[in-house]
Amino acid sequence: MAVYTHLGSERLAELIAAYDVGRLVSAKGxxxxxxxSNWLIETTxxxxxxxxxxxxxxxxxxxxxxxxFFLGLLDHLAAKGCAVPATIHDTHGAGYRxxxxxxxxxxxxLPGVSPSKPTPVQARSAGAALADIHLAGMDFARSxxxxxxxxxxxxxxxxxxxxxxxxxxxxLAAIADVADDIAREATQDLPRSIIHTDLFPDNVLMLGDTVxxxxxxxxxxxxxxxxxxxxxxxxxxxxxxGDAFEPAIGRxxxxxxxxxxxxxxxxxDSLPILAQAGCLRFVASRTEDWFDTPAxxxxxxxxxxxxxxxxxxxxxxxxxxxx
Amino acid sequence: MAVYTHLGSERLAELIAAYDVGRLVSAKGxxxxxxxSNWLIETTxxxxxxxxxxxxxxxxxxxxxxxxFFLGLLDHLAAKGCAVPATIHDTHGAGYRxxxxxxxxxxxxLPGVSPSKPTPVQARSAGAALADIHLAGMDFARSxxxxxxxxxxxxxxxxxxxxxxxxxxxxLAAIADVADDIAREATQDLPRSIIHTDLFPDNVLMLGDTVxxxxxxxxxxxxxxxxxxxxxxxxxxxxxxGDAFEPAIGRxxxxxxxxxxxxxxxxxDSLPILAQAGCLRFVASRTEDWFDTPAxxxxxxxxxxxxxxxxxxxxxxxxxxxx
Numbered sequence: 001m002a003v004y005t006h007l008g009s010e011r012l013a014e015l016i017a018a019y020d021v022g023r024l025v026s027a028k029g030x031x032x033x034x035x036x037s038n039w040l041i042e043t044t045x046x047x048x049x050x051x052x053x054x055x056x057x058x059x060x061x062x063x064x065x066x067x068x069f070f071l072g073l074l075d076h077l078a079a080k081g082c083a084v085p086a087t088i089h090d091t092h093g094a095g096y097r098x099x100x101x102x103x104x105x106x107x108x109x110l111p112g113v114s115p116s117k118p119t120p121v122q123a124r125s126a127g128a129a130l131a132d133i134h135l136a137g138m139d140f141a142r143s144x145x146x147x148x149x150x151x152x153x154x155x156x157x158x159x160x161x162x163x164x165x166x167x168x169x170x171x172l173a174a175i176a177d178v179a180d181d182i183a184r185e186a187t188q189d190l191p192r193s194i195i196h197t198d199l200f201p202d203n204v205l206m207l208g209d210t211v212x213x214x215x216x217x218x219x220x221x222x223x224x225x226x227x228x229x230x231x232x233x234x235x236x237x238x239x240x241x242g243d244a245f246e247p248a249i250g251r252x253x254x255x256x257x258x259x260x261x262x263x264x265x266x267x268x269d270s271l272p273i274l275a276q277a278g279c280l281r282f283v284a285s286r287t288e289d290w291f292d293t294p295a296x297x298x299x300x301x302x303x304x305x306x307x308x309x310x311x312x313x314x315x316x317x318x319x320x321x322x323x
Numbered sequence: 324m325a326v327y328t329h330l331g332s333e334r335l336a337e338l339i340a341a342y343d344v345g346r347l348v349s350a351k352g353x354x355x356x357x358x359x360s361n362w363l364i365e366t367t368x369x370x371x372x373x374x375x376x377x378x379x380x381x382x383x384x385x386x387x388x389x390x391x392f393f394l395g396l397l398d399h400l401a402a403k404g405c406a407v408p409a410t411i412h413d414t415h416g417a418g419y420r421x422x423x424x425x426x427x428x429x430x431x432x433l434p435g436v437s438p439s440k441p442t443p444v445q446a447r448s449a450g451a452a453l454a455d456i457h458l459a460g461m462d463f464a465r466s467x468x469x470x471x472x473x474x475x476x477x478x479x480x481x482x483x484x485x486x487x488x489x490x491x492x493x494x495l496a497a498i499a500d501v502a503d504d505i506a507r508e509a510t511q512d513l514p515r516s517i518i519h520t521d522l523f524p525d526n527v528l529m530l531g532d533t534v535x536x537x538x539x540x541x542x543x544x545x546x547x548x549x550x551x552x553x554x555x556x557x558x559x560x561x562x563x564x565g566d567a568f569e570p571a572i573g574r575x576x577x578x579x580x581x582x583x584x585x586x587x588x589x590x591x592d593s594l595p596i597l598a599q600a601g602c603l604r605f606v607a608s609r610t611e612d613w614f615d616t617p618a619x620x621x622x623x624x625x626x627x628x629x630x631x632x633x634x635x636x637x638x639x640x641x642x643x644x645x646x
Binding site: 008009010012013024025026027028029030031032040042111112113114115116117205207 | 331332333335336347348349350351352353354355363365434435436437438439440528530
């Protein structure tokens with residue numbers, strides 16, 4: 001949540017002039033994005049009736065070589081009618097520009113707010129929107145292998161001595177112990193497309209019960225579509241305060257997904273192990289952050305145990321998770 | 324620059340429903356305000372054509388008892404045609420509401436961007452807009468004494484041992500030494516109104532060369548109008564990088580001001596000492612912050628010497644400053 005770079009209004013106006021979007025009217029740094037700076041931009045619009053955009057400056061983490069994949073994907077999905085923001089190209093056709101050595105992209109602004117307590121009806125819409133991008137992504141010409149495979153998660157956890165994990169929580173050490181098995185079991189030959197891999201409710205904009213936008217595609221990659229559904233299931237189906245599974249949310253997500261794209265029997269059978277693999281990814285990244293972030297840092301560390309408990313749930317109650 | 328409080332979209336929608344502004348469409352935490360959290364809010368609007376607002380949550384510093392002054396002032400000035408955002412009242416007529424014990428206010432959104440390198444034409448517009456609020460503020464019914472008088476600044480500086488100031492910079496200690504004299508000299512019987520007292524370029528929104536909004540009135544108070552002009556002069560008339568005085572900016576500010584409200588001879592003669600008093604205020608607050616903020620804190624400390632140098636300029640070059 002930050003704006004890392006100060007961009008004076010004169011620089012912003014100059015940048016906006018490189019696009020066919022009218023003149024700069026307003027610019028507000030917005031508190032979104034972990035490794036990007038973002039501004040909500042208003043312009044007079046092509047036709048003078050006003051238009052809004054999000055300007056993203058890529059501060060770190062994202063390799064500029066990957067921008068054509070991420071920005072091209074938005075264009076591809078938006079052109080096929082998916083609820084994703086399109087990339088605005090400059091008057092020379094470029095999808096991103098550079099300022100002070102940093103890449104910046106102008107992206108369509110979409111209305112909507114992210115539900116903090118999604119209802120089953122909202123979950124159903126989100127499931128359907130996920131299936132939409134899976135179908136639309138199948139013929140996207142660019143490719144990006146997923147760096148965050150279950151294998152990778154297992155390797156991350158192996159970096160930490162079992163004793164160290166045990167001191168944080170014995171159940172974390174127990175998961176690290178079987179991470180290899182989960183990774184092996186989860187690696188299956190299932191139908192693939194471009195997948196979002198990070199569709200937490202934060203990344204879904206809604207107007208009432210309708211999805212108005214899926215956002216933050218910077219973890220998108222090729223992968224098993226059922227894995228993406230399982231990750232979304234793990235991200236949505238537990239209540240905020242504790243870890244209580246909310247069966248109505250989980251069911252609505254899968255139902256909504258299947259209202260657009262039917263899962264085949266192999267995919268369906270794999271959901272419990274894929275959900276464990278999804279949880280394993282967040283366990284790994286949060287464990288890494290936990291040990292790498294000083295306890296007194298201003299950044300709040302996310303507790304890795306949250307997804308340890310969800311992983312255990314998918315392992316021990318697979319029938320309840322996916323009835 | 325922060326959003327201190329998380330407000331879920333459901334809470335926000337509930338809050339917005341208390342106003343006659345249509346339904347919530349979008350909400351983005353914006354990176355503005357030092358002691359407030361702010362969201363840029365979009366709604367369907369009263370007539371369904373869309374409307375935008377800034378939602379401010381008062382986190383600290385501001386005494387809730389003072390909100391009727393600040394919010395009522397915006398209403399008063401906006402009603403008189405000044406370029407300030409009006410306060411939106413809820414369906415019961417209240418200017419602010421409470422959430423979790425914190426006051427929140429919904430305020431009109433104004434277009435425009437703050438110039439980071441103002442031009443003389445822009446300075447002229449800002450000067451005129453300042454005079455507009457002075458004239459319009461004269462019959463505002465509420466009052467608020469200014470807590471940040473020159474006397475107060477002198478007292479703040481006296482809290483620090485001269486040796487401590489000298490170690491930071493001998494010129495800072497020299498200013499502290501004469502702070503009392505500046506305060507005494509600057510306290511004069513001049514025409515008064517409600518004054519902004521903090522009109523840095525950051526707090527002026529412009530569309531091209533036209534002022535579209537003066538914002539951030541949370542230092543507004545009763546005071547000498549010429550003092551407000553002098554503070555604005557000190558805030559605008561020096562180049563960003565260094566301390567070079569920009570005579571064209573200073574002259575344009577005063578000319579613009581006088582195009583709306585003529586200064587009387589006493590006010591004109593007082594500008595150099597009032598500008599010194601204005602600088603003294605920022606010297607005092609920045610010195611306080613400097614000693615109270617650890618050098619390794621994430622918050623960037625503003626250098627008190629910047630306004631020491633400007634104060635010296637107004638003292639030593641009064642003819643050049645106000646020809």
